[in-house]
Amino acid sequence: MIAKCGTLYRPPADGRPGSGGVWEHSALSSYKPPKFAYRPPLELRSGERRQHTVVVVGAGPVGLTAAIDLAQRGTPVLLLDDDDTVSVGSRGICYAKRALEVLDRLGVGDACVAKGVSWNVGRTFFRDEEVYNFQLLSQPDHKRPGMINLQQYYLEEFLVERARQLAEIDLRWKNRVVSVSQSDDRVVLQVETPDGGYTLESDWLIVADGARSSIRRMLNLEVEGRIFTDRFLIADVKMQADFPAERWFWFDPPFHRGQSVLLHRQADNVWRIDFQLGWQADPEEERKPAKVIPRIRAMLGDDRLFELEWVSVYTFQCRRMSDFRHRRVLFVGDAAHQVSPFGARGANSGIQDADNLVWKLKLVIDRQAPDSLLDSYAEERQFAADENLMNSTRSTEFITPGSPASLTFRNAVLTLARKYPFARALVNSGRLSVPSILTASSLNTPDEESFGGAMFPGAPMDDAPLREAGRDLWLLDAVRDRFVLLYYAESLSAAAAAGLSALAASDLPVPLELMLIVARGGVVPVAAWRVLEDLAGRYAERYDATDGTVYLIRPDQHVSARWRRADGRRIHAALARATGSA
Amino acid sequence: MATLNTESNFKEVGKRHFRAFSPGDDFYAALIDTHRGLTDEQSAVLNARLILLLANHIGELAVLREALSIAREDL
Ligand SMILES: Cc1cc2nc3c(=O)[nH]c(=O)nc-3n(C[C@H](O)[C@H](O)[C@H](O)COP(=O)(O)OP(=O)(O)OC[C@H]3O[C@@H](n4cnc5c(N)ncnc54)[C@H](O)[C@@H]3O)c2cc1C
Numbered sequence: 001m002i003a004k005c006g007t008l009y010r011p012p013a014d015g016r017p018g019s020g021g022v023w024e025h026s027a028l029s030s031y032k033p034p035k036f037a038y039r040p041p042l043e044l045r046s047g048e049r050r051q052h053t054v055v056v057v058g059a060g061p062v063g064l065t066a067a068i069d070l071a072q073r074g075t076p077v078l079l080l081d082d083d084d085t086v087s088v089g090s091r092g093i094c095y096a097k098r099a100l101e102v103l104d105r106l107g108v109g110d111a112c113v114a115k116g117v118s119w120n121v122g123r124t125f126f127r128d129e130e131v132y133n134f135q136l137l138s139q140p141d142h143k144r145p146g147m148i149n150l151q152q153y154y155l156e157e158f159l160v161e162r163a164r165q166l167a168e169i170d171l172r173w174k175n176r177v178v179s180v181s182q183s184d185d186r187v188v189l190q191v192e193t194p195d196g197g198y199t200l201e202s203d204w205l206i207v208a209d210g211a212r213s214s215i216r217r218m219l220n221l222e223v224e225g226r227i228f229t230d231r232f233l234i235a236d237v238k239m240q241a242d243f244p245a246e247r248w249f250w251f252d253p254p255f256h257r258g259q260s261v262l263l264h265r266q267a268d269n270v271w272r273i274d275f276q277l278g279w280q281a282d283p284e285e286e287r288k289p290a291k292v293i294p295r296i297r298a299m300l301g302d303d304r305l306f307e308l309e310w311v312s313v314y315t316f317q318c319r320r321m322s323d324f325r326h327r328r329v330l331f332v333g334d335a336a337h338q339v340s341p342f343g344a345r346g347a348n349s350g351i352q353d354a355d356n357l358v359w360k361l362k363l364v365i366d367r368q369a370p371d372s373l374l375d376s377y378a379e380e381r382q383f384a385a386d387e388n389l390m391n392s393t394r395s396t397e398f399i400t401p402g403s404p405a406s407l408t409f410r411n412a413v414l415t416l417a418r419k420y421p422f423a424r425a426l427v428n429s430g431r432l433s434v435p436s437i438l439t440a441s442s443l444n445t446p447d448e449e450s451f452g453g454a455m456f457p458g459a460p461m462d463d464a465p466l467r468e469a470g471r472d473l474w475l476l477d478a479v480r481d482r483f484v485l486l487y488y489a490e491s492l493s494a495a496a497a498a499g500l501s502a503l504a505a506s507d508l509p510v511p512l513e514l515m516l517i518v519a520r521g522g523v524v525p526v527a528a529w530r531v532l533e534d535l536a537g538r539y540a541e542r543y544d545a546t547d548g549t550v551y552l553i554r555p556d557q558h559v560s561a562r563w564r565r566a567d568g569r570r571i572h573a574a575l576a577r578a579t580g581s582a
Numbered sequence: 583m584a585t586l587n588t589e590s591n592f593k594e595v596g597k598r599h600f601r602a603f604s605p606g607d608d609f610y611a612a613l614i615d616t617h618r619g620l621t622d623e624q625s626a627v628l629n630a631r632l633i634l635l636l637a638n639h640i641g642e643l644a645v646l647r648e649a650l651s652i653a654r655e656d657l
Contacts (some may be wrong), residue, residue, distance in 0.1 A: 409614065425606045431601070431603055
């Protein structure tokens with residue numbers, strides 16, 4: 001038996017039962033975390049006290065996303081992190097299609113997909129039989145897969161690399177925020193560094209300091225929800241194995257009776273295995289290699305060689321802050337909400353928080369939208385958080401039933417699932433992260449005409465393959481991060497085109513880019529517009545587009561409004577509404 | 583003759599579901615919530631009442647016999 005382990009044992013970061021603790025053992029052999037250089041900040045060198053536009057606290061996946069997005073929009077941003085490396089150990093692995101689309105916009109999508117393991121199929125086993133499997137992405141012709149698996153440290157590395165290319169980002173490692181206060185016109189921060197402390201002032205503060213958010217505490221804000229009384233052993237194992245790139249989930253398998261097990265493949269031949277342990281398990285004992293190795297061996301069922309990379313014992317919770325906005329302080333990611341990992345809704349939803357917030361903040365900073373637009377960030381992302389919390393809570397209840405009655409029903413569903421389709425649909429081994437459809441958002445303009453399909457106002461856009469000037473491209477890469485009017489045409493009169501061009505050039509609340517989508521083989525030349533050919537007819541199909549259909553798209557690629565006929569007045573009004581100026 | 587429907591059949595009038603799993607999950611959560619805080623004995627009583635209510639609602643004995651027989655499989 002070859003199972004090499006390091007000897008570094010960390011004391012539990014927060015070992016009190018029920019507090020969402022984590023007990024870790026590390027031996028990380030295949031990955032060497034980078035060390036980022038700390039430099040004494042300008043304020044300490046020169047004593048100067050500058051007013052910043054935006055400060056982001058926390059260079060985890062969510063803070064990095066926010067900072068890069070702001071910088072790409074031309075806003076200078078100061079990003080502070082109390083550490084000087086990426087997050088190591090067993091954390092996020094599954095990044096969903098929507099997060100990848102946002103990462104594409106930030107310039108790191110390709111790096112993540114190239115390094116990660118793409119997958120679409122999940123299988124669920126009960127005892128020794130497969131009872132159910134699912135396809136994440138049932139449609140063809142999307143740029144990104146349903147999910148990739150990638151160790152969180154790679155995601156963070158790629159984001160840090162990207163952040164360092166952007167002159168607008170001042171990224172400061174080993175800068176810990178120790179106090180925060182705000183008045184009507186600014187936020188004041190105290191920051192500690194290895195060279196001492198300094199004071200910062202900023203117009204806006206984005207808080208991305210994670211689940212234990214100290215800033216939340218500094219501002220005396222509560223986070224409420226539910227803690228699950230179960231423990232999970234999360235092991236990352238390096239081994240050669242030819243298991244397919246699929247998500248495998250077992251309820252009550254022969255090798256781990258009475259509990260559940262989850263297996264995922266990650267980059268570098270590292271596999272993630274989650275063992276449910278039960279509440280009675282002793283976390284100190286369970287993370288010892290002498291306990292872990294036999295569990296893995298029983299599961300693999302052969303004498304395959306493997307190395308333990310990292311072992312942690314977790315308890316999970318589902319909770320959120322009641323308000324993500326506190327005037328000039330905006331909470332994103334785990335600081336704002338925390339979910340159990342069954343559903344991969346943590347980082348995935350945090351990235352969408354940043355995606356939702358940044359364009360709004362940019363418009364408010366540039367005085368193109370009223371301050372109240374930021375309330376819609378809280379409104380939309382609290383709605384999304386509730387959906388994520390609900391789905392994660394339900395999955396956790398199914399996976400770790402809280403009472404004998406709940407366990408009886410769970411097992412009844414599983415015994416019926418193999419033969420009866422209705423029961424398969426009830427099997428809940430994790431409803432994996434999909435973006436929220438913001439149908440109730442106050443920024444939407446409700447439909448006045450009838451549309452088929454799923455591109456309701458508030459929906460995140462479906463992708464579609466297009467061609468532009470002989471070059472293939474994807475719809476989402478074409479629309480990127482601005483307000484866009486998509487005009488679908490089989491024909492377009494010169495007068496109509498001129499009318500819309502005049503609209504775009506007129507006094508709109510925000511700039512609007514016009515794009516023309518034509519059916520395959522169609523030619524509708526309009527000078528000064530981008531013309532995209534709907535190669536496979538997917539745009540027409542997914543957007544239920546007929547000659548003259550227009551969609552107004554938000555900078556975060558959500559549908560804002562749509563009509564069967566373009567009408568300048570209505571477009572103007574919808575744009576005002578989408579920017580909070582209606 | 584009426585037969586037992588074993589395809590997924592949960593729905594809610596007036597509610598638009600964006601994800602196929604949502605109505606089934608809504609039902610399942612309501613079921614588990616109804617049991618919350620009960621003793622095992624009380625849960626058994628609740629289940630018995632629930633079956634009687636639903637059986638009466640279905641009414642058609644052919645359908646009910648089919649369900650009874652499937653429920654007993656492998657026991
Ligand atoms: C076992 C496990 C599996 C998971 N699996 C998935 C998954 O498959 N998919 C998924 O999407 N999510 C998953 N998650 C969740 C995911 O890891 C988190 O949602 C994600 O890390 C949140 O990112 P964040 O940027 O909000 O916070 P964090 O990643 O926690 O980053 C916070 C940053 O802030 C810094 N910081 C904290 N306080 C201060 C301060 N006072 N001053 C300066 N800096 C500070 C920290 O050093 C850190 O760098 C999983 C989590 C666990 C535990």
